[in-house]
Amino acid sequence: MNALLQQFIQESREGLEAISSTLLEMERAPGDTAAMGELFRLVHTLKGNSGLFGFPALTRVLHAGEDVMDAVRNGELSFSQTLADQLLNMADYVSVFLDEVEQNGEPGEAFQTPPRELVTALRAWLESGERTTETPPAISTSVAALPVPAWTEDLPEEVRQAVAGMLREGLSVFRVEYQPASDCFFQGTDPLHLVRQLPAILWRRISPLQPWAPTAELDAYQCNLRIELVLSTREEELAEHFRYVSDQVTWEAVSLAAIVQEPQSSPVVTSALSAVDPLVMDIVRTQQVALSACLAQPWLSGQQAAIVRTLGNALSGHDMLLQYFQQSLDEANRQASSTPLMAWLQAELEASASEAGEVHEECSLARDIAGEWPSAQLEPSVAAMQGVSEAVPVAAESASARRQDDTGHVTPKVLKIEQEKIDRLMNLIGEIVVAKNGLPYLAERAENQYGQRDLAREIKAQYAVVNRIAEDLQDAIMQVRMMPVSFVLQRFPRLVRDIARKLGKKVNLVLEGEDTEADKSMIEALADPLVHIVRNSMDHGLELPEERVKAGKPETGTLRIRANQNADHVVITIEDDGRGIDPQRIKGKVASKGLVEHAALEAMNDQELINLVFLPGFSTAEQISDLSGRGVGMDVVRSGIEKVGGQMRLSSQVGKGTQLSLTLPLSMAVTQVMVIESGGQRFGIPMDQVMETVRLPKASIHTIKHQPTAQLRGRTIPLKSLNQMLAVSQEQILNEDDEYALMVLRSRGELVGLIIDDFHGSIDIILKPMVGILGELSGYSGTAVMGDGSILMILNPTELFE
């Protein structure tokens, strides 16, 4: 199983636990809006995640749950214990689903199609809830849930025959109704194309959802269609085919009874029911109201069983009616849902109300059907029905027992530890690393101050042992926090595919070095910037196929994401072979936006011009696209990377492509800093920014345009004085040879000289970011505690130079 799926399962389990506990909390305090919001968020997250893996059944169930929670959150639906039961059922389903996926790596046969009863039950809440404010909830609920069978009447006779033939052969036939979202054209969906891909379509109809707008106001890009199909297929295939639009598609199995009989059913029914004793009618009507009140309960609950029994008894004197009732009951049993029964009751009552008095002859077709439903078929279901009333409580009990069981003894294979605990462990280990540094001093003192050479040697030997253990410890804790880069890279094949489709581009994504490992916090910090970079590459970098062919390139563009380890850094390179960045265009853009002074722009070389894309407020896209033009510029990406101590380098060749490389430290835990002194204070400077330390004669400093500079190995380096930058009024100290202490630092790819007072050695420290008011101070990346207990301020040269 891949790591991403594993992560998904783990996170989903956590989500489920949280859902269960929040639900229980809400049962205690139903008005708790915070808990409601939390619950919605949890279900929403689960749903979103499930979409990543193409589990249509899971997504569909969660989607229904999400809608219900949304209604509760918005106060359209009131929270009740039965609703909580339903949501817990949903959680159970998700849990079983996860077990299945964890065991087999993918959902099995039984999990390919969404559990109909669960989804309908959840959706039923929504429908009944929406109408709670209106009068008679029971009746209107059922109207909404009614599958109006008008389509059967429109079926041509030959189709009807064909369907009946297939059903008799034991093939399954479905009626699909697809109502594309009105903005579906903007999402790149072509509903007609989608349905045309379905095999063995027996009947089809496309009709407007709402009357067409007056021709002058017609919007061609506002989808207003309902597509209906009758086809023979397997339910799993339907679920798979419509997995991306699962919320817009419904389907139902077509039964033989529906296909052959229904056109005539209403007149027949009318005659049947209108001939019935008004008292019986009354009973039937009452049962309908009762049934609609418990629509949401799982079929067949005790209440529903009682309704079924009452209906059976009431209708016992009317053979035709009893038979229809039995058919809809069979369908209800098959679907494990009360909807068919409800639909039948509704149709019966409506027909009798509107067409009361009209008497029709029973047609021959109906009699044919009657012949096809021999009593032998009816008996078992009656028997089953009778047995059901006893069986139901047992089933319910076992379900709740299972639920308890689930929470009772979970045997986790992976030990989940809160990050806080790991962080604490890491801090402690870091302190050992620092504390052990005191031992060599102690040894020195023992020898020099007290003349205890043997003791000093022993201390040194002990130090070596402690040192080794401390280093191992540090290594071990790092391992715990290490994760492969694939954790973030795995989402890209799907992302790239989707974006490519949306943009009409052809892209081949190549991932390399996915098993390169880095600290968890690094990997997580990498996710968002990477997504943004990849989107940028695809949106602005890679060209459309035609354009590529014209430029003499292969039609399919290549996007390469490569990760590799370079000493104590992870380097991630994102490379495309697209149109590249044109420095002159950047120049024009920046000039027109007035982001940089004209003279400065003229002096820039191509690379410097390209780097201007990192300027805040810069965006090369002419049009704001929904992909990368969301106002999150490259400057945000870069600051995200820099925040975790990384660096970003951009290079590009017009017509050839663009390359972005991110360099990240393997871990942030222990940082090596160079200790320096300036203005009588000690500071630390991160070692990875220090290029060299030199002694610079005062005479070799030249001032060019008010900027002191120095020539160093043939390069002109701008000089800054640390005292001046920190607003310390002292001059930097010169040594006896009239030389300054100069540190050459690399900041955003450029060298800058920092004049200080003196150098001290380098040490390992644990960097603690500053919090509170100090946290807003720029120029410092944090503090560290030294071996002797003093505090060392760590400078952030990049911020300092800005």
Add this chain to the structure above:
Amino acid sequence: MSITFKKSVAVLTDQVTVEEAETLLEWLLKNPSGKVNLSDLDHLHTANLQVLMALKPTVSVWPKNTDTKLWLEAAMNP
């Protein structure tokens, strides 16, 4: 372009893409008695189908492609 607009007939051929729906709509609005020739049409994007359904132009020739024909008939002759 897979739509050729003649004097009174729009000829739809091969694959008609989503971008062309706007043009088709405009043409049909300008030529209310305009006909459509679908003879060589293989597929048209749903947006175009919608335009045809809403404005109901006379179809001078139905598609040769039987599957396409079935779908168009299902949409335009309900």
